[in-house]
Amino acid sequence: AVDDGFGSDFDQDGVTEPGGDCDDTDAAIHPGAPEVPDAADQDCDDRDPAVHPAAPEVCNGVDDDCDGQVDDEDDEVVGAPTWYLDSDGDGHGHGGLDVISACEAPRGYVESSDDCDDEDPDFHPGAVEDDCTDPNDYDCDGLVAFADDDQDGVAACEDCDDQAPGVYPGATEVCNGIDDDCDGAVDAADLGVVGAQTYHPDSDGDGYGDPAVGAVACQPPQGYVSDASDCDDQDASLNPETQWYIDFDGDGWGADSSFTQAAC
Template identity: 35%
Template sequence: MSTSPQRLARFALFVLGVSLALAGACYEAPRQDGYYRCSDDSECGEGGLVCDDGVCCSERGTPLCLARVLDGGTCADGGTATRYFRDEDEDGYGNLTQPTLRCALPESIRVVTNSDDCNDNPAAGGSLFFPGAPEQCDGLDNDCDGQFDEGFDGGVYYRDEDNDGYGDTAQPRILCRPSAGYVAAPDDCQPLNPRVYPGAPEECNNADDDCDSYADEGVTETWYRDADGDGFGRQDMRQQACVQPPGYVANSADCDDLNALNNPDALDVCDGVDNNCRSGVDERPDCGGPADLLLLASTGARGAVDTRANFSGLNPSCLRFWDGGLPESFSASNVWSGSRPTSHAAWFEAPGTWDLTRANNNLAVRFDHRMAGNGNPPWSPHRQPVIILCSESGFARYVPAMDGGTNPLLPYAGVEVNTVLPIGRGSAGGWIERSNALDLRHVKRVEILIEPSDAGTPNVSFDVNFIKLGFQ
C-alpha cells in the first residue's frame, strides 16, 4: 500500500513537535537577574554571554563583565586593563611566565601585580621561595636573588673518594657546609690513590706523587759513570735518577776511569801518573813511603818473627822469611809482643814498592817497651834497634852509632826510643849504614830488629808500643 503525501507531511510535523518539546525540557536560559558560574564561554549558552572570572556575563550589556578586557585592550568602563601574575603558592609573589590582563582583580584565581617569584609551584615547595625568604642549606636559591645558600659556611666542595683530604676537580658540589665525602681542596690528580695528592712527599717511583706534573723531583740523586769498576766515577759523565743505574756510582772523584788502579784509594807508585787523583804526580807520602806504617795492618802487610837465633845486630839478610823462624803477633794495633832471648824482627811491607830516593824522606821511629823475666842488662849489648830496608835485590842495615864513642844507644826498659833515620846518607844522624845492593827506588819492606839479653832466663817476654812509625 502506498503512502499518501498528506500522511507523510502529518508524520513530519509530529516528529518536529516531539523534538521541540524535548529541547525545551533540556535547555534553561540564564537568568537575567544574577550570574551563572562557569569555567569557559560554552557554559554560558547562546545568548551572547561569556565566561569572565568564573561567571557568565555580557561584555557590553547586562550583567556587565567587570574584569574582562575588550578587544583593543580596554575595559567596559573605558579604563585601562591591569597586568596581573599568577600566584599559585600564595606567597605574595607572582610567576613571570603566567601573566593575565584584567580590568578588575580576579576572584577565581590568586594573582598579584609583581612577577618576582622564582618558584611558584606549591608541589615543589614554592611557598618557601620568594624575594626576602630566609636561605636554607639546600643548594637552592630560596630568596630569588640568583645565589644559593649565601650566609652559610662552605660553597664549592669536591668528592674525596680516597680520603686524602683533596677532592676530584671533576666532581664538584655546592654545599652550604662541609659534608661527609667532600672537601674544600681540589686538584687531586689521582682521586682513588690516597698516597697521591697536592703536597704529598715524592717517592722514588717514576710517578707524580704531589700532583705538580713532575715525577721524582727532590728524591733523585746524581750518579757518575764508573767505566773501570773501581767504585769511583767521572765528574763529567753523570745521570740523574733516584735509583742507582747499572755502571754508575755516587762518587765522582775518579781521575782515570779507564784504569781501575788509578783512583782516590790507590797508592802513588812513582810512575809519572797521578795514581791517587790528588792533582799531583809521584807525591808524598805514598811514592816516598807511607806516613804511617801502622796503618798497613788493614792490608795484612805487617807482622813479626822470632828468628830463634842470635845475630848480635849483624843479621846476614832480611828476616821476614828467615828459615826456622816462628811468627809473632801484634797484641794490639800498635803493640808488638814477643818472648825468648833471641833476635826478633817486626816487618812492614809495601803493597807495591816505595821510592825512598826522594829528598827529605826520613823514617821516624818512636816507641817505648816493657820487659819481664830478665835481669840487668835486659837487652843484648849490641847496638839496637837495628832498622833494615829490604828490596827484591838486596837490603840495607842501619845500626845506631856509639854514644860519645863508648856506649851503644840501648833501649832500656821504660825508656822511650825516638830516632829519625835519614835514608841513603851514610853515617849522618848517628846511624851506620851497611848495604847489600839495596835499590832505594823499589824498597819492599821495613824491618825493625831487637834482641833481649840472654843473661837472664829463657822465659823473657817483652812488649814494644809503637808511638810513631812512618816516613816524613
C-alpha cells in the first residue's frame, strides 16, 4: 500500500484516500486507473470532458456518450444535417418526402433541395440558359431567356415584331403595308404575297389596259388599271366600248340606225 502518513489504503489499490483516491472502497478507481464505460465514476475518454455517458451523441467521429456507437451508428445522434434525394444526379436534390438526417450523406443524396426538376439533369440552379428560343427554365430561377410577348409562338429574338401576333417568320404575306413574314419584302415586293393582282398600263387613259404588259401589285400603280382588254392603248377612241356602224355603201360612213358595240 502507498501511505503518505495521513491515511490508509482500504481497497489495496496502492493509493490512499488522502493521497488522491476518490473511492478507497474500489481498487479499480484511483488516479491513473484505465477508464472504462461502466457508468461508475469513469467515462470512455477521461481526457475529453465532452465525452461521457450522459453526453449527447453528435456528428464528430467520436463516441460521445460512451455507448459503443459512433455518429450514425447511434440512433440518438443529434444535430445531423438533412440530406435530399438527387434522382437525376445533377448535384441538386428536391424537397419532397425523400429526406434523411444523417452525419454522412447517404448514396444518391445531397445537401441542397433546390432542384426544380429532379428527373432531368439539365434542370438545376446554375444551369446555363443561352437559347433565346427555348421556353424552359433550366436554372430554376423562375425566368427564361425565351420571350414571346405577342404569343404567336415565335421567340422575340427571331420575330421582327413581337408586338404583332400576325407578324413572324413563316406568316402569310398579304397586302397590308407590313412585312408579315419577316423576310424584308413588303406586300407585292414579296413573291409569295397573297391578295395582289396584275395591273396593266392604260397609256391612252380610256380606262382599258394593255394586255401585253402587266405588273403584280397590291394597289394599281400610277397609270395602270386592272382591265386588260384595250386593243390599241395608244388610241383612246379604240377600246371595247367603241361604237361601230355598218357602212353599207362602203363610203367610210355608217348608218346611225345600224351601230353596234363590239370588242375591238
